[in-house]
Amino acid sequence: MxxxxDRAYRLLNEYSNGFMISQVLFTACELGVFDLLAEAPEPLGSAVVAARLGTSPRGTELLLDACASLELLTVETRGERAVCQNTELSRTFLARASPKSQHNMQLYLSRTTYLCWGHLAAAVREGKNQYTKAFGVPSNELFTAIYRSEAEQLQFMRGLQEAWSVHGGAVMAAFDLSPFPLICDLGGGSGALARxxxxxxxxxxxxxxxVSEVVRMAKKHFSFPGEEQVSFREGDFFKDPLPEADLxxxxxxxxxxxxxxxxxxxxxxxHTCKPGGGILVVESLLDEDRRGPLTTQLYSLxxxxxxxxxxxxxxxxxxxxSSASFWGFQFKKTGKIYDVILVRK
Ligand SMILES: C[S@@+](CC[C@H](N)C(=O)[O-])C[C@H]1O[C@@H](n2cnc3c(N)ncnc32)[C@H](O)[C@@H]1O
Known part of the structure; x- marks a missing residue:
């Protein structure tokens, strides 16, 4: 060759094996590998990890080896024994107790999103979501689909919230929001971005x-006693009156x-926005020529x-x-995954 x-073949292999890499990551999260190692006072060998997680010695050894090559773990030899510990990446983003943990998002991707992606060809053929094939839920009932059970809803809300522990500061600082004393976060989920x-x-x-299911869960699992600046209101933003706000x-x-x-x-x-108010849109923006970024193209799929x-x-x-009569369109790329648009009424 x-x-x-040679390069083309390597690239091909990298792409076709990509799902295996995701599964190694998801499985290590599901089994609690990163939490065990975060809590252990010293690096652990694979036999000890297997015994503590109740997993097979053979499977665990293979999983830990793959994690090490993916820089999710480091391995060192102590005497006859190889022992492993978390890397900076897994300590910061995968161990559940870390303030920047993305653990719940990995579980949501593994248990829900991955199953829908198994039907990508059908989605492209039909141009619509694949909840019916993946879970037997009518595709036009997005809520039944997204919130199939309370456990899954909680997982989704926790996963969404985790992104703001990494990107929330940059997103909120992109524009000066001090002229807007009363803000309404529509579809604000757990309230993480509001905080x-x-x-x-x-x-x-x-x-x-x-929506009411989300507000109920937000109050039960995500709100803090004595929290005064963040409050919750339930309703359907397509039908119910919206709270009056500046932004x-x-x-x-x-x-x-x-x-x-x-x-x-x-x-x-x-219709409801106060005069002089506006909207802050937070999304992952595609380049104007739609040639990237790849992450945003994948999010679009x-x-x-x-x-x-x-x-x-x-x-x-x-x-x-502008077709809804807002003016003064400005956008800022944050250099992270989510970008910010500000428009005024
Ligand atoms: C992808 S999530 C984003 C959550 C949050 N804004 C964030 O970025 O983390 C979309 C949110 O919109 C809410 N939502 C969807 N349809 C809605 C509706 N008709 N009325 C009110 N909220 C709705 C969902 O419940 C969910 O919390």
Missing amino acids: DCSE ECVSLYPECRVIVFD YILARVLHDWTDEKCSHLLARIH NMLVQTEGRERTPAEYSTLV
């Missing part, structure tokens, strides 16, 4: 608006919906298999918001 053919907002702008108050946050909301439904929601916000929506370019968002 010449050099370019990032009030920690940066201590003078502001945020109302988190979401509406739409974080990872528009990407769930068709252009028609986005326009309907934006028109409703325009994820929207295909799991929702009615897609990721969009800044120009596409600009068209949507």
